[in-house]
Amino acid sequence: MRHSPDTDARLERPPPARPPIIDAHTHVVPADVANARGRRRQADLWFRRLYRDDRRTLATADDLRRGMRRSGVQVSVAFGFAWRDPGMCRANNDYVLDAARAAGGRIVPFCVAPPGDLDFAAAELQRCRALGAVGVGELFPDGQGWNLADRSGVTAFVNLVRDLGLILSLHTSEPLGHAYPGKDGTTPAALWPLLEAAEGAVPIILAHWGGGLAFYELMPEVHQLTRNVFYDSSASHLLYRPGIYRQMQALAPGRVLFGSDYPLVRQSRALRLARSAGLPDDALADLLGGNAARAGLGVP
Numbered sequence: 001m002r003h004s005p006d007t008d009a010r011l012e013r014p015p016p017a018r019p020p021i022i023d024a025h026t027h028v029v030p031a032d033v034a035n036a037r038g039r040r041r042q043a044d045l046w047f048r049r050l051y052r053d054d055r056r057t058l059a060t061a062d063d064l065r066r067g068m069r070r071s072g073v074q075v076s077v078a079f080g081f082a083w084r085d086p087g088m089c090r091a092n093n094d095y096v097l098d099a100a101r102a103a104g105g106r107i108v109p110f111c112v113a114p115p116g117d118l119d120f121a122a123a124e125l126q127r128c129r130a131l132g133a134v135g136v137g138e139l140f141p142d143g144q145g146w147n148l149a150d151r152s153g154v155t156a157f158v159n160l161v162r163d164l165g166l167i168l169s170l171h172t173s174e175p176l177g178h179a180y181p182g183k184d185g186t187t188p189a190a191l192w193p194l195l196e197a198a199e200g201a202v203p204i205i206l207a208h209w210g211g212g213l214a215f216y217e218l219m220p221e222v223h224q225l226t227r228n229v230f231y232d233s234s235a236s237h238l239l240y241r242p243g244i245y246r247q248m249q250a251l252a253p254g255r256v257l258f259g260s261d262y263p264l265v266r267q268s269r270a271l272r273l274a275r276s277a278g279l280p281d282d283a284l285a286d287l288l289g290g291n292a293a294r295a296g297l298g299v300p
């Protein structure tokens with residue numbers, strides 16, 4: 001059979017380059033935390049609330065790498081648990097940084113610190129930055145006792161993050177709807193002082209689609225302060241109907257990130273849900289990795 005010149009050209013043309021699949025939201029803890037969580041439950045109130053049930057999985061970096069192989073996720077942003085205790089933050093940060101080094105760029109390390117403890121946070125963020133941390137988070141304001149209404153404290157912390165060139169990832173919650181273990185007071189209204197302090201100069205990833213903040217981006221003065229705000233899809237299936245992917249794409253084009261919240265959900269399942277949300281091909285590619293790569297979360 002003879003090909004027309006047109007067909008030949010099509011056959012020779014390489015397929016369009018697809019950005020890598022990047023999961024912007026995974027948690028890993030050292031094996032001793034994953035296997036013996038009892039002691040940590042005593043030490044951290046929100047860890048106790050979230051992991052009271054032994055069926056709620058914790059994962060090590062090895063588990064994450066296995067999950068990535070199985071699902072086809074090429075890069076994962078990884079963080080520990082947002083401990084309130086500085087020593088536990090530090091130990092978890094060391095673990096994440098080691099895991100990132102071992103993964104040769106496929107794990108992008110973020111670090112945690114209690115943001116209200118400014119002296120410790122300054123030293124720890126600086127230390128982690130020097131060891132390769134790309135961001136700070138997923139911070140957990142209620143769990144870590146961080147009062148977002150304290151404008152001077154919030155400004156000092158945001159300046160620290162900006163001066164170190166880090167990306168900030170934050171747990172958020174919806175102001176209404178059903179209760180669940182991680183639901184806290186980090187609602188769009190509570191986030192506002194943080195957005196004002198950041199003045200659009202710090203890349204901020206709001207987890208769990210940002211608790212509804214994106215709707216208010218339709219107000220010009222809100223949009224003015226959210227141009228550097230990204231929204232990740234972590235735990236989407238527990239919170240929203242699948243239509244959320246299209247709505248968020250419309251509200252914040254270029255700023256929606258695929259995030260699983262692994263090990264709360266397997267990456268393969270989170271990917272399946274994102275792919276079946278009915279997004280056009282280009283928007284899906286942006287969600288699954290293009291936007292994250294542009295935000296600095298890809299392989300360096």
Ligand SMILES: [Zn+2]
Nearest residue numbers: 138171172207
């Ligand atoms: Zn979260």
